[in-house]
Amino acid sequence: MYKLGITGGIGSGKSIAAKYFQQKGAVIFDADIEAKKLITNNNILSRNILITFGPQITTNNTLDLIKLSRVVFSSVKLQNLLNKIVWPEVSNAMIDAAKNAGNEGVNIFVVDAALLLEAGFTEFFNSILLITAEKTIRFNRILLRKNIPKDQIEKRMALQMPELEKIKLANTTIENNGDVSELYIKLENFWGKLNIE
Secondary structure (H helix, E strand, C coil): CEEEEEECCCCCCHHHHHHHHHHCCCEEEEHHHHHHHHHHHCHHHHHHHHHHHHHHHEECCEECHHHHHHHHCCCHHHHHHHHHHHHHHHHHHHHHHHHHHHHCCCCEEEEECCCHHHHCCCCCCCEEEEEECCHHHHHHHHHHHCCCCHHHHHHHHHHCCCHHHHHHHCCEEEECCCCHHHHHHHHHHHHHHCCCC
């Protein structure tokens, strides 16, 4: 089974790329969604987060994910602190999901993760695909989602690993400055070159 990691900065289009591979029969592991599930449902994990970040991330003595994201995306140090708590659990869930996919005879397992390179979990994959886009394009895409305030978008972009560093670490880079159909053409070309048994 081929294991592909897809990463990219916020607004790059990496999740759209993951959907493309889903259409090709891939099992998708969305690290963001899995992390939120773990934080919400794993009592030990949520307790560790509460102890680490304190009452500023709570509403009515309950962990508030919106407040947590505001705090965490205020500095690299705090982001790394949360990643150290959450990423080991996410990576365990990812390994389990990959095993299940392999047992079911799936040909390709895709992990969609914004912080894949930052987490240093690259050895698990056959290859890493980086989706990039110009900063202004990414910014406008995120604005259209209407779920993140402008100041938060700037903060999140500033905290992510610089694109040039990501390009050095990825096996393949695809620029996504156009529309979805353009991206799909590039992904089709990439798909044709993958050595999947």
